[in-house]
Amino acid sequence: MRFEIVLAPQAVEDLRALPARLRSMVEDALESHLRHEPEKTSKSRIKRLRGMERPQYRLRVEDLRVFYDVAEGRVEVLAVVAKSGSAEWLDREGRKS
Numbered sequence: 001m002r003f004e005i006v007l008a009p010q011a012v013e014d015l016r017a018l019p020a021r022l023r024s025m026v027e028d029a030l031e032s033h034l035r036h037e038p039e040k041t042s043k044s045r046i047k048r049l050r051g052m053e054r055p056q057y058r059l060r061v062e063d064l065r066v067f068y069d070v071a072e073g074r075v076e077v078l079a080v081v082a083k084s085g086s087a088e089w090l091d092r093e094g095r096k097s
Contacts, residue, residue: 008077010078038068065080067086
């Protein structure tokens with residue numbers, strides 16, 4: 001199944017703020033990992049976030065973390081955050097279940 005990838009306004013801003021090389025890497029990772037199997041977890045690349053209602057998943061791209069939800073054939077990318085700021089972002093924006 002092919003998933004539609006939708007970027008939230010914050011994710012668009014986050015991507016624009018990245019240097020071109022990193023932005024390209026994130027865009028490639030979104031296409032290769034989230035287009036067809038966004039819920040397929042792995043040891044290092046994709047993790048389902050426990051105890052979180054939103055975001056549901058985290059994709060690792062170098063030192064960046066892409067937080068996203070999956071529902072009804074869509075992947076909603078919520079934010080692209082540096083690893084060092086990911087815990088703070090989750091505390092501020094995440095919703096615990």
